[in-house]
Amino acid sequence: MTNGAPRLVRDDPAALEALSQVRVLYTDLDGTLVAPGGSVLADAGGAPSLIVAEQIVALSRAGLEAVPISGRGRVQLREFTQLLGWNAYIAEAGGILVHGTGLDAEIRVDHGEWPDGTLPAGETPFAAINRVRAAETLMQAFPGRIEHYAPWQMDREVSLLLRGCLDTAKGQAVLDALPLPVDLVDNGMLRSYGTLTCRDMPPHAYHVVPHGVSKSRAIALDLAWRGLTRANAAAIGDSATDLEMADTVAVMALVGNAFASAGVLDGLERTPRDNVWRTEGERTGGWAEFARAWLEARR
Ligand SMILES: [Mg+2]
Structure with a gap:
């Protein structure tokens, strides 16, 4: 890694100290929690693996919550969230926040900075x-x-x-x-x-x-909805838009493959942030590495 690249989350006492207070992890899916092709039951190269599944179970056993935050649509994300045993998700790159996966789920749509009345009645x-x-x-x-x-x-x-x-x-x-x-x-x-x-x-x-809708803004809305603060939140992702989640969480982690993205490198250079760390592993391997560090920090 070049100078100025984020430190490894698992090795940095400051990251582990911050993680000890974290109760919710906002996790990107594609390029982060899933292998190429979209499976959670595979390693970063796509070979069958329990590397992520084991950590999902370990987090759930420890009472720690993960919330998928993705560009995917609401219907897609509901199925995914339910399948992993989680209970909330943020769809459409921050535009839709949902608590619950059943018929009683609560749904909030964010219009960003569009003034009230921008949309004719019934128009999405x-x-x-x-x-x-x-x-x-x-x-x-x-x-x-x-x-x-x-x-x-x-x-x-x-x-x-x-x-x-x-x-x-x-x-x-x-x-x-x-x-x-x-x-x-x-x-x-x-x-x-x-x-x-x-x-x-x-x-x-x-x-x-x-205008204004973002993953970062959605996290702030979701934390307020939960009665939690920034200190209680971490996020993990692989893209330029994920990096901006750093502005509303205590700990932002980028998986190893994020550094292949010009947008991520530009973002790191343009806006220095002291709460961004990285994992060595890529995709599912990086996610599992982060989950282990979080669990360790909570002990
Ligand atoms: Mg992604």
Whole structure:
């Protein structure tokens, strides 16, 4: 690692001290908690493994809560959360907070900084973003470099989901001309280009969200909902948008593979933060390494 790279969470007394107070872990899924292909029952290379499953069980036994926070939609995340024995999740890159996985689940939708009355009655933020043609505007400005991320763009309520190879600042500048304030969020690298023709950078997942909606803001809302404070929270992830979760938690961990992302490296350089650490392991291996450090710190 180069100078200025975050310290290893498991080796740093300051990280372990902070983790001793943490009660909730906000965890990204893709690139973080799951192996390539999406399984929790595999190691970082995709070979069958219990490395994450064992730590999920150990955290649950210790009474420690993990909350998936992901770009995935609400229906997808409900199934995933229930399957792992957890009880809350944050979907659509911070746009939807849910407590409970049953019929009595409580759901809160965040409109970010859109003023009340921005949406006509019955219109979802997702529909509003489509109404101002955000995707078409980006496709026109960056031909071959941005597309719908099929089939995961279906059944969405808050955010538009795209796949592309964009400079996020340039993409944001194009979106700033729309009649509705929206943010372009980089949610990490993907493995497949789909029908994109760009090859000068790896493909990324992007969300277009109401201005202000973010994983970081969702964590602040969720902590307030729980009556907890920042000192009680940690987060783990692999993307530029995950890194910003550092602003609302005590401990932010980046898994080893996060450092392959230009957006993450830029973010680390642009905004120095003293509560960001890393794991040596990648993906599931990094997640398990973090969980072990947390459990150790709580003893
Ligand atoms: Mg990710």
